[in-house]
Structure formats: structure tokens, C-alpha cells
């Protein structure tokens with residue numbers, strides 16, 4: 363009887379244990395670092411970073427390097443009509459949706475070696491680890507390197523069917539329009555519909571990326587589980603005063619637009635810091651007219667930017683700032699006007715289940731993790747429109763990014779790739795169902 367019970371037990375528990383204990387596979391830090399360095403040859407700048415803006419010769423060289431690497435690990439490579447590089451590994455079950463992961467390899471002018479690159483090299487590493495461990499997946503896997511991330515998420519936007527015709531005419535850093543650039547890298551800007559992926563085609567999308575901030579580095583945490591990409595809203599704030607002689611107008615007879623602007627700037631900072639949460643509000647530009655040392659400023663135009671993961675919260679911050687502005691306008695006789703600029707991007711939360719799977723994967727590998735928002739934009743925010751999306755952050759030393767001084771250690775890159783692979787395997791195993 364006891365034997366029978368134990369057999370029954372093992373029959374019941376075995377499948378559970380099998381799925382709960384995925385093989386402990388770790389990425390190879392040296393291999394990843396060596397590949398990051400090799401990729402860094404394309405567009406290398408004197409400061410030790412890269413200038414590999416999309417569609418440039420450096421970008422085209424880097425793309426060829428990545429395609430070779432993809433083929434080396436057995437992926438079948440194609441370039442879609444938006445210029446996205448896609449390397450595919452078939453699954454063992456026919457007709458299942460694809461699990462997609464990757465990032466981008468283009469950089470800002472004067473950029474670093476890790477932004478985007480870690481996600482693409484890490485995705486290729488994950489495929490190589492599957493090969494080395496003789497593992498197949500049920501679902502097909504696709505490694506993607508998106509076109510022109512830094513120029514406005516061009517490739518991912520096309521993949522979700524949201525790249526407008528107007529955007530195609532925008533001049534990119536390469537000196538080509540985006541339309542010309544897409545053609546240059548083997549895409550077809552007239553058939554972007556063919557690059558679109560429909561909901562249901564992609565089971566999940568995962569992007570591994572450097573944090574580009576200092577939180578993980580400072581707190582000595584291995585992995586950031588990204589809660590979403592924050593939304594952004596911009597305003598022009600105009601403050602009307604009265605320009606007058608700075609020598610003859612007594613202090614109590616002034617309508618000084620710049621003094622009001624200064625007070626409002628402090629109030630904006632106070633509003634954002636006094637509410638609970640991680641919202642940020644910034645005045646980044648200010649212009650006083652007429653702009654002479656001996657004239658009381660008659661008009662000030664300044665910028666206001668608010669970012670948060672929660673659109674409602676952003677609105678709350680804005681309304682409190684508006685209330686402060688009214689108070690200041692009344693007290694100083696300087697009307698204040700807000701006009702919103704049409705560049706808003708809404709918050710893009712990641713998928714709740716994906717967060718859980720990534721957190722579990724880190725935990726099972728013995729890595730520390732924390733939930734955090736992304737203050738920077740990423741291709742992942744587009745992919746949230748068509749698939750459950752997750753993002754894995756690894757530490758950026760001192761939070762430096764978009765700079766040749768950007769740095770992430772080999773071990774941190776490998777940690778990220780290990781979590782990525784484990785996440786992919788969990789999803790393949792039905793963790794999203």
C-alpha cells in the first residue's frame with residue numbers, strides 16, 4: 363500500500379516537478395563580452411563608444427555581423443519590409459505562435475556599446491545555449507533586431523502597424539529619410555504591411571536591455587523587472603508679464619514674468635516630489651523676452667514635461683501644477699497659459715504575467731530583482747499592442763547611457779541572458795496559459 367501511494371505520488375508530482383525545475387542553464391559572460399566588443403568595431407568612435415546611427419555604413423556593417431552570428435547559431439535569417447532582422451528557430455509543434463525576443467543595434471550619435479546591443483547579443487546567446495543543451499521548444503522562436511530604434515522606434519512601430527507615412531519622410535541622422543534608409547537596409551517602405559504582425563501571431567515578446575539609469579547599480583540588484591515604459595506629456599508654458607525699465611521701475615511695481623517662472627519651476631518640482639509615487643516633472647528649457655540685463659522680462663516661455671507609468675497620475679500631477687500656476691499668476695499679476703504639444707506617448711505597461719515569469723526566472727537562478735518602470739522609450743512599448751510583453755533590465759554602471767562611457771559588466775549581461783532564456787522556456791512550457 364505504502365509503495366502504491368508513493369508511486370501514485372510520484373506520478374502526480376513528477377510533471378509538476380519537471381516544469382517547476384527547468385534546467386539550470388547559465389549564459390557565458392566571456393562569449394557575450396567578446397561579441398559586444400566585436401559588434402562595437404562597427405562605428406567605433408575615438409572615445410571608446412560607437413556612432414552607429416541607423417542606415418549608416420556602420421549600421422549596415424553591424425547588421426551584417428549580427429546576421430552572420432544568427433546563422434552561426436543555426437537561425438534562418440530574413441529582413442522584413444521594415445528592415446527588421448529576424449532570425450528564426452522552428453518549434454517542435456506545428457502552427458504555434460512565435461515567442462519573440464530581441465532589441466536593436468543602432469545607436470545615437472556618440473553612443474555606447476551596450477544600449478540595445480546587449481538585448482540582441484543576449485538573445486543570440488539564449489539560442490546558442492538551447493543548441494548546446496540539446497533543447498528544442500514547442501513554439502518557434504524569433505530573435506529580432508529592430509530597425510532604427512533611436513530614430514523613433516521605426517522597426518517595431520512598423521511591426522505593429524503604426525508607422526505613419528509622415529514619419530517615413532523624417533530625416534534620420536544618417537542624412538537619409540527613414541523611407542530611404544529602410545530601402546538602404548533591404549526593406550521595402552511601400553510594403554510595410556508585410557512587416558506587420560497580428561495579435562495572436564506572437565505569443566510573447568521579451569526585451570533584454572540595460573537599465574540606462576543607476577537604480578540597479580546603486581542598490582546592487584541583478585535584475586530589473588520592468589513594469590512598463592512611462593508615458594510622456596509635454597507643454598509650452600507661457601507667462602505674461604510687462605517689460606519695463608529695470609532701473610526706474612520699483613520692486614513693488616513689477617510684473618516680472620521670469621520671477622513667476624522661477625516660482626513656478628520650484629512649484630513644479632515640489633508637486634512632483636510631494637506626491638507618493640515615482641512620477642517626474644521637469645522644466646528643461648526656459649526663454650525670457652526680451653532677454654536683456656536692463657529690462658524686466660515681459661514674457662517667458664518654458665517647457666514642462668511629465669512622465670509616469672499611470673496616465674491618471676500624470677493628469678493629477680498636471681492639475682496640481684495648474685493650480686499652483688493659478689496661485690502664482692494671481693499673486694504676481696502674470697497670467698500663465700499651458701498649451702500641450704502633440705508628442706505625447708501614453709504609458710505602456712508590461713504584461714502582469716510576464717512580470718511574474720521574469721521575476722520567478724531571476725529568483726530560480728538565485729538572482730536578486732526588483733520591479734521598476736522604464737523612464738526611457740523602447741521597442742517593447744510598441745510590442746505591448748500585439749503581444750504580452752516583458753522587459754528585463756540589467757545594471758548600467760553609474761547609470762550612464764547614450765554616452766561612450768556606458769558600461770555593463772560581462773556578468774550582468776550574462777545574468778540578463780540567463781533570465782531571458784529561462785523566461786522563454788517557461789513561456790514555451792505554458793506559463794502564460
Ligand SMILES: [Zn+2]
Nearest residue numbers: 477478511571
Ligand atoms: Zn535601447
